[in-house]
Amino acid sequence: MNFQEFYKKTENRLTDSILSLWSTGDKEMQDYFKYLIAQEPIISKTIFQNTFPWKPANISFKETTDIFQKEFIKALATIKNEQFQFPYDRKPYKHQLESWDALLNQNKSIAVTTGTGSGKTECFMLPVLQDIHKNCKNGKGINAIFLYPLNALIGSQRKRMHAWCSALDGVRYALLTGGTANTSNFKDNKKALPELISRDQIRKSPPQILFTNPTMLEYMLVRNADVPILEKSNGTLRWILLDEAHTLT
Secondary structure (H helix, E strand, C coil): CHHHHHHHHHHHHHHHHHHHHCCCCCCHHHHHHHHHHHHHCCCCCCCCCCCCCEECCCCCCCCCCCCCCCHHHHHCCCCCCCCCCCCCCCCHHHHHHHHHHHHHCCCCCCCCCCCCCHHHHHHHHHHHHHHHHHHHCCCCCEEEEEEEECHHHHHHHHHHHHHHHHHCCCCCCEEEECEEEECCCHHHHHHCCCCCCCCHHHHHHHCCCCEEEEEEEEEEHCCCCHHHHHHHHCCCCCCEEEEHHHHHC
Protein backbone atom coordinates (compact mmCIF):
# COMPACT_ATOMS: atom_id res chain seq x y z
CA MET A 1 0.00 0.00 0.00
CA ASN A 2 1.19 3.52 -0.82
CA PHE A 3 0.67 5.12 2.59
CA GLN A 4 1.70 8.56 1.42
CA GLU A 5 -0.99 8.51 -1.27
CA PHE A 6 -3.53 7.05 1.17
CA TYR A 7 -2.82 9.83 3.67
CA LYS A 8 -3.13 12.55 1.01
CA LYS A 9 -6.39 11.16 -0.38
CA THR A 10 -7.88 10.93 3.11
CA GLU A 11 -6.89 14.51 3.88
CA ASN A 12 -8.36 15.77 0.58
CA ARG A 13 -11.66 13.94 1.10
CA LEU A 14 -12.04 15.34 4.60
CA THR A 15 -11.31 18.84 3.33
CA ASP A 16 -13.86 18.47 0.51
CA SER A 17 -16.46 17.19 2.97
CA ILE A 18 -15.97 20.18 5.27
CA LEU A 19 -16.16 22.68 2.43
CA SER A 20 -19.28 21.12 0.91
CA LEU A 21 -21.02 20.89 4.29
CA TRP A 22 -20.26 24.35 5.69
CA SER A 23 -19.48 26.62 2.74
CA THR A 24 -21.30 25.40 -0.35
CA GLY A 25 -21.08 28.00 -3.14
CA ASP A 26 -19.39 30.57 -0.89
CA LYS A 27 -15.84 31.11 -2.25
CA GLU A 28 -14.85 33.57 0.45
CA MET A 29 -15.87 31.15 3.20
CA GLN A 30 -14.18 28.24 1.40
CA ASP A 31 -10.93 30.18 1.19
CA TYR A 32 -11.17 30.95 4.91
CA PHE A 33 -11.70 27.28 5.79
CA LYS A 34 -8.75 26.31 3.59
CA TYR A 35 -6.64 28.84 5.48
CA LEU A 36 -7.69 27.38 8.84
CA ILE A 37 -6.99 23.81 7.64
CA ALA A 38 -3.54 24.87 6.45
CA GLN A 39 -2.79 26.35 9.87
CA GLU A 40 -3.96 23.29 11.80
CA PRO A 41 -4.17 20.01 9.78
CA ILE A 42 -7.32 17.88 9.99
CA ILE A 43 -5.44 14.63 10.65
CA SER A 44 -2.18 14.15 12.48
CA LYS A 45 1.01 13.09 10.78
CA THR A 46 1.41 9.34 10.33
CA ILE A 47 3.60 7.43 12.74
CA PHE A 48 5.09 4.03 11.88
CA GLN A 49 6.32 1.72 14.61
CA ASN A 50 8.33 -1.42 13.95
CA THR A 51 7.19 -4.72 15.38
CA PHE A 52 9.63 -7.56 15.79
CA PRO A 53 8.78 -11.19 14.95
CA TRP A 54 8.27 -13.62 17.78
CA LYS A 55 11.01 -16.17 18.25
CA PRO A 56 10.26 -19.56 16.63
CA ALA A 57 11.01 -22.84 18.37
CA ASN A 58 13.81 -25.03 17.03
CA ILE A 59 11.45 -27.90 16.14
CA SER A 60 8.44 -28.28 13.83
CA PHE A 61 4.91 -29.21 14.86
CA LYS A 62 5.53 -32.74 13.57
CA GLU A 63 8.40 -33.08 16.03
CA THR A 64 6.37 -32.21 19.13
CA THR A 65 5.69 -35.88 19.88
CA ASP A 66 7.02 -35.50 23.43
CA ILE A 67 4.01 -33.21 24.04
CA PHE A 68 1.26 -34.23 21.62
CA GLN A 69 0.19 -37.67 20.42
CA LYS A 70 0.96 -38.49 16.78
CA GLU A 71 -2.76 -38.98 16.11
CA PHE A 72 -3.47 -35.47 17.41
CA ILE A 73 -0.67 -33.90 15.35
CA LYS A 74 -1.88 -35.64 12.19
CA ALA A 75 -5.49 -34.56 12.75
CA LEU A 76 -4.62 -30.85 12.95
CA ALA A 77 -1.96 -30.99 10.23
CA THR A 78 -4.29 -32.54 7.64
CA ILE A 79 -7.29 -30.23 8.03
CA LYS A 80 -8.27 -29.25 4.48
CA ASN A 81 -9.05 -25.62 5.28
CA GLU A 82 -5.60 -24.01 5.43
CA GLN A 83 -6.95 -21.21 7.63
CA PHE A 84 -7.33 -23.66 10.53
CA GLN A 85 -4.62 -26.15 9.61
CA PHE A 86 -1.50 -26.52 11.78
CA PRO A 87 0.95 -27.92 9.19
CA TYR A 88 3.59 -30.52 10.00
CA ASP A 89 6.42 -28.22 8.95
CA ARG A 90 5.25 -25.13 10.84
CA LYS A 91 7.61 -24.14 13.61
CA PRO A 92 5.55 -22.97 16.58
CA TYR A 93 6.69 -19.90 18.44
CA LYS A 94 8.95 -20.52 21.40
CA HIS A 95 6.33 -19.25 23.86
CA GLN A 96 3.77 -21.67 22.35
CA LEU A 97 6.09 -24.64 22.81
CA GLU A 98 6.85 -23.59 26.38
CA SER A 99 3.13 -23.21 27.12
CA TRP A 100 2.31 -26.66 25.73
CA ASP A 101 5.10 -28.27 27.75
CA ALA A 102 4.09 -26.48 30.96
CA LEU A 103 0.42 -27.44 30.64
CA LEU A 104 0.71 -31.04 29.45
CA ASN A 105 4.08 -32.32 30.72
CA GLN A 106 4.52 -30.29 33.88
CA ASN A 107 0.82 -29.96 34.85
CA LYS A 108 1.27 -26.27 35.60
CA SER A 109 -1.08 -23.34 35.22
CA ILE A 110 0.10 -20.53 32.94
CA ALA A 111 -0.59 -16.88 32.12
CA VAL A 112 0.17 -15.92 28.54
CA THR A 113 1.02 -12.26 27.92
CA THR A 114 2.15 -11.55 24.39
CA GLY A 115 1.25 -9.38 21.42
CA THR A 116 -1.65 -9.56 19.01
CA GLY A 117 -1.11 -12.18 16.33
CA SER A 118 1.41 -14.16 18.36
CA GLY A 119 -0.80 -17.24 18.72
CA LYS A 120 -2.07 -16.90 22.28
CA THR A 121 -5.11 -19.05 21.51
CA GLU A 122 -2.96 -21.98 20.37
CA CYS A 123 -0.97 -21.73 23.60
CA PHE A 124 -3.88 -23.01 25.65
CA MET A 125 -6.43 -24.41 23.21
CA LEU A 126 -4.22 -27.13 21.72
CA PRO A 127 -3.27 -28.64 25.11
CA VAL A 128 -6.93 -28.66 26.15
CA LEU A 129 -7.97 -30.46 22.97
CA GLN A 130 -5.10 -32.94 23.29
CA ASP A 131 -6.01 -33.74 26.89
CA ILE A 132 -9.72 -34.15 26.17
CA HIS A 133 -9.14 -36.23 23.05
CA LYS A 134 -6.76 -38.49 24.94
CA ASN A 135 -8.61 -38.85 28.24
CA CYS A 136 -12.26 -37.87 27.68
CA LYS A 137 -13.08 -38.88 24.12
CA ASN A 138 -16.85 -39.32 23.55
CA GLY A 139 -17.42 -38.46 27.21
CA LYS A 140 -20.35 -36.60 28.73
CA GLY A 141 -19.83 -33.74 31.13
CA ILE A 142 -17.90 -30.49 30.88
CA ASN A 143 -14.12 -30.92 30.90
CA ALA A 144 -13.14 -27.37 29.99
CA ILE A 145 -14.77 -23.97 30.53
CA PHE A 146 -13.53 -21.10 28.37
CA LEU A 147 -14.54 -17.80 29.94
CA TYR A 148 -14.64 -14.74 27.69
CA PRO A 149 -15.62 -11.21 28.80
CA LEU A 150 -17.45 -10.51 25.51
CA ASN A 151 -19.67 -12.68 23.34
CA ALA A 152 -17.94 -11.27 20.25
CA LEU A 153 -14.69 -12.84 21.43
CA ILE A 154 -16.45 -16.19 21.88
CA GLY A 155 -17.82 -16.00 18.36
CA SER A 156 -14.38 -15.27 16.93
CA GLN A 157 -13.15 -18.66 18.18
CA ARG A 158 -16.13 -20.61 16.91
CA LYS A 159 -14.91 -21.48 13.40
CA ARG A 160 -11.49 -22.52 14.61
CA MET A 161 -12.90 -24.71 17.38
CA HIS A 162 -15.38 -26.26 14.95
CA ALA A 163 -12.62 -27.18 12.50
CA TRP A 164 -10.41 -28.67 15.21
CA CYS A 165 -13.18 -30.63 16.93
CA SER A 166 -14.35 -31.93 13.56
CA ALA A 167 -10.84 -33.23 12.91
CA LEU A 168 -10.66 -34.76 16.41
CA ASP A 169 -13.40 -37.37 16.49
CA GLY A 170 -15.22 -37.60 19.81
CA VAL A 171 -14.84 -33.99 21.04
CA ARG A 172 -17.89 -31.71 21.22
CA TYR A 173 -18.29 -28.06 22.20
CA ALA A 174 -21.02 -25.48 22.80
CA LEU A 175 -21.45 -21.74 23.18
CA LEU A 176 -23.65 -20.73 26.12
CA THR A 177 -24.54 -17.04 25.83
CA GLY A 178 -27.68 -14.94 26.01
CA GLY A 179 -28.19 -15.70 22.33
CA THR A 180 -28.13 -19.50 22.66
CA ALA A 181 -31.48 -20.97 21.58
CA ASN A 182 -33.56 -22.86 24.14
CA THR A 183 -34.42 -25.71 21.77
CA SER A 184 -33.43 -27.03 18.34
CA ASN A 185 -34.67 -29.77 16.02
CA PHE A 186 -32.97 -33.06 15.19
CA LYS A 187 -32.00 -32.04 11.66
CA ASP A 188 -30.28 -28.84 12.81
CA ASN A 189 -28.60 -30.67 15.70
CA LYS A 190 -27.07 -33.25 13.39
CA LYS A 191 -25.93 -30.64 10.87
CA ALA A 192 -24.23 -28.52 13.57
CA LEU A 193 -22.13 -31.32 15.10
CA PRO A 194 -19.63 -31.31 16.77
CA GLU A 195 -21.28 -28.14 18.13
CA LEU A 196 -24.33 -28.33 20.41
CA ILE A 197 -26.54 -25.41 19.45
CA SER A 198 -29.28 -25.24 22.09
CA ARG A 199 -29.61 -25.08 25.88
CA ASP A 200 -31.75 -28.20 25.75
CA GLN A 201 -28.88 -30.14 24.15
CA ILE A 202 -26.35 -28.77 26.63
CA ARG A 203 -28.55 -29.78 29.57
CA LYS A 204 -29.28 -33.25 28.24
CA SER A 205 -25.71 -34.07 27.23
CA PRO A 206 -23.13 -31.49 28.37
CA PRO A 207 -20.27 -31.13 25.84
CA GLN A 208 -16.64 -31.55 26.84
CA ILE A 209 -15.91 -27.89 26.00
CA LEU A 210 -18.12 -24.96 27.02
CA PHE A 211 -17.57 -21.39 25.87
CA THR A 212 -19.39 -18.84 28.01
CA ASN A 213 -19.05 -15.54 29.87
CA PRO A 214 -18.94 -14.81 33.64
CA THR A 215 -22.58 -13.69 33.75
CA MET A 216 -23.90 -16.83 32.07
CA LEU A 217 -21.67 -19.02 34.26
CA GLU A 218 -23.17 -17.40 37.34
CA TYR A 219 -26.68 -18.05 36.03
CA MET A 220 -25.78 -21.66 35.33
CA LEU A 221 -24.62 -22.16 38.91
CA VAL A 222 -27.88 -20.89 40.44
CA ARG A 223 -30.59 -21.56 37.84
CA ASN A 224 -32.75 -24.59 38.48
CA ALA A 225 -33.07 -25.38 34.76
CA ASP A 226 -29.29 -25.82 34.54
CA VAL A 227 -28.97 -28.28 37.43
CA PRO A 228 -28.63 -31.21 34.93
CA ILE A 229 -25.44 -29.62 33.56
CA LEU A 230 -23.88 -29.56 37.02
CA GLU A 231 -25.06 -33.06 37.93
CA LYS A 232 -23.78 -34.63 34.72
CA SER A 233 -20.49 -32.71 35.00
CA ASN A 234 -19.82 -33.74 38.57
CA GLY A 235 -16.12 -34.65 38.78
CA THR A 236 -15.39 -34.08 35.07
CA LEU A 237 -14.01 -30.50 35.05
CA ARG A 238 -10.30 -30.45 34.18
CA TRP A 239 -9.68 -26.96 32.76
CA ILE A 240 -10.74 -23.36 33.43
CA LEU A 241 -9.42 -20.84 30.91
CA LEU A 242 -9.75 -17.08 31.23
CA ASP A 243 -9.32 -15.12 28.03
CA GLU A 244 -8.54 -11.39 28.32
CA ALA A 245 -7.91 -12.04 32.02
CA HIS A 246 -6.92 -8.43 32.63
CA THR A 247 -10.55 -7.38 32.11
CA LEU A 248 -11.75 -9.52 35.02
CA THR A 249 -11.76 -8.47 38.69
